[in-house]
Amino acid sequence: MAGRNQNVGRRDRIARAVLTPVTVAATLWLYYSVPRNPLTLAVMGGLVFLALALGIGAVTGTCGIYAALGVDTCRCEDEYTGGSTWG
Numbered sequence: 001m002a003g004r005n006q007n008v009g010r011r012d013r014i015a016r017a018v019l020t021p022v023t024v025a026a027t028l029w030l031y032y033s034v035p036r037n038p039l040t041l042a043v044m045g046g047l048v049f050l051a052l053a054l055g056i057g058a059v060t061g062t063c064g065i066y067a068a069l070g071v072d073t074c075r076c077e078d079e080y081t082g083g084s085t086w087g
Contacts, residue, residue, distance in 0.1 A: 006061040009073035016058035023051040 008016070027047040034040050057063040066072065 004062045004067070006074045007066045007072045008057050008061045008063050009075060012073045013058050013061060016054040020051050020055040020058060023047050023054065027051065 024047075027044050030040060030044050030047070053063075053065070061074065063071075
């Protein structure tokens with residue numbers, strides 16, 4: 001991902017890191033407790049895609065959807081000037 005600027009702020013990355021295992025757990029719960037029909041499989045696929053997008057965004061600090069929409073939650077200048085400020 002060379003050339004991509006970070007567009008995911010610290011709070012957003014923390015939220016993504018918390019929500020990733022939640023979506024994985026929801027997917028596993030659906031897999032083991034609900035009968036597998038096409039709708040359930042579609043929901044599980046969507047949850048897996050969401051977990052991947054959240055996890056990659058949490059690790060790298062970039063989000064392709066944010067880039068396409070022009071959203072930037074990263075205030076990189078403010079994050080490091082305030083010492084213990086929560087970006």
